[in-house]
Amino acid sequence: MKAAVIQFPGSNCDRDTVHVLADVKRIQTDLVWHNDFKDGSYDAVILPGGFSFGDHLRAGAIAAHSPAMKTICHMAKEGKPVLGICNGFQILIETGLLPGSLLRNASLKFVCKWVDLRIENTSSAFTSAFDKNSRAWMPIAHNEGRFFGEDDLLEQLEADGRVVMRYVGENPTGTSRGIVAVSNEEGNVVGMMPHPERASDLALGGTDGLKVFQSMVDWIQC
Amino acid sequence: MTSVFSVEILISNKPQARDPEGETIMRDLIHKHGFEFIKEVRMGKLLAVKVEATDEEEASTKVVSMCNDLRLYNPVAHSISVRVRS
Numbered sequence: 001m002k003a004a005v006i007q008f009p010g011s012n013c014d015r016d017t018v019h020v021l022a023d024v025k026r027i028q029t030d031l032v033w034h035n036d037f038k039d040g041s042y043d044a045v046i047l048p049g050g051f052s053f054g055d056h057l058r059a060g061a062i063a064a065h066s067p068a069m070k071t072i073c074h075m076a077k078e079g080k081p082v083l084g085i086c087n088g089f090q091i092l093i094e095t096g097l098l099p100g101s102l103l104r105n106a107s108l109k110f111v112c113k114w115v116d117l118r119i120e121n122t123s124s125a126f127t128s129a130f131d132k133n134s135r136a137w138m139p140i141a142h143n144e145g146r147f148f149g150e151d152d153l154l155e156q157l158e159a160d161g162r163v164v165m166r167y168v169g170e171n172p173t174g175t176s177r178g179i180v181a182v183s184n185e186e187g188n189v190v191g192m193m194p195h196p197e198r199a200s201d202l203a204l205g206g207t208d209g210l211k212v213f214q215s216m217v218d219w220i221q222c
Numbered sequence: 223m224t225s226v227f228s229v230e231i232l233i234s235n236k237p238q239a240r241d242p243e244g245e246t247i248m249r250d251l252i253h254k255h256g257f258e259f260i261k262e263v264r265m266g267k268l269l270a271v272k273v274e275a276t277d278e279e280e281a282s283t284k285v286v287s288m289c290n291d292l293r294l295y296n297p298v299a300h301s302i303s304v305r306v307r308s
Contacts, residue, residue: 057267057294058295058296061293061294061296064293065292093296094293094296096293099298100298101239101296101298101299101300103235103239103240103299104242104243105242106240106242107242108242108243108246148239148298148299149298149299150236150238150298153298174240174242
């Protein structure tokens with residue numbers, strides 16, 4: 001099993017993600033510069049958090065045109081697991097692999113805190129190791145995490161079970177219906193605002209994030 | 223024969239998408255200082271570009287097409303308006 005973590009100019013969670021995959025989950029993992037990601041033979045790919053291209057124009061909008069995204073779209077079509085974390089989620093939306101939009105937090109503040117989440121869909125490539133409706137404790141750290149879509153899109157996502165995670169209780173960003181993670185129709189492409197790689201070591205405050213990566217392993221192996 | 227036209231691309235949130243920046247500017251700056259006649263503020267992004275084209279219509283069409291091709295705006299949340307400045 002071989003995973004790739006894509007590095008864009010401005011990525012800053014790339015090495016944390018590689019650390020969790022390689023050192024904690026013991027998955028062979030390469031950190032690949034976005035212009036060089038042409039090899040679609042990896043079993044999974046992760047777009048890490050950060051501020052790709054300085055968030056210019058709109059978070060994720062420039063990275064969406066990176067050569068890496070062509071390879072990633074192809075891998076997504078093949079059913080391989082593709083995860084976007086935070087800025088990675090924004091990139092997946094801007095590429096069109098995931099629906100909706102991520103707007104500036106309603107508070108206009110960068111929100112950095114641990115949050116209580118409910119796992120709404122346990123059939124995606126990144127949530128199958130959770131129990132349905134179970135809770136997860138992970139940190140968020142972003143300025144543009146207010147998921148927005150018009151009502152018909154939100155209704156469709158709910159009906160299709162593509163809302164993957166939601167805030168429980170407080171909604172610190174004003175995101176529509178508390179949504180913090182969504183998937184594509186097939187469930188192999190997931191975008192999430194919380195950072196599972198920062199919740200993969202008890203010394204850092206929790207290990208619920210490990211289940212995200214375990215789900216990916218299970219998806220590849222089955 | 224082509225000329226260079228100044229074109230403005232305005233990207234703003236659709237009416238259905240809350241615009242907290244515009245709301246804050248209206249509430250905490252404009253209304254706080256007594257300009258109550260302002261009834262709504264919507265914040266947007268302006269891209270001022272220079273376009274080589276044969277006429278204004280072509281300049282506008284080329285820019286709209288580029289905005290769609292490159293997804294300069296996210297059609298789920300934003301609308302654009304393109305204006306050629308004379």
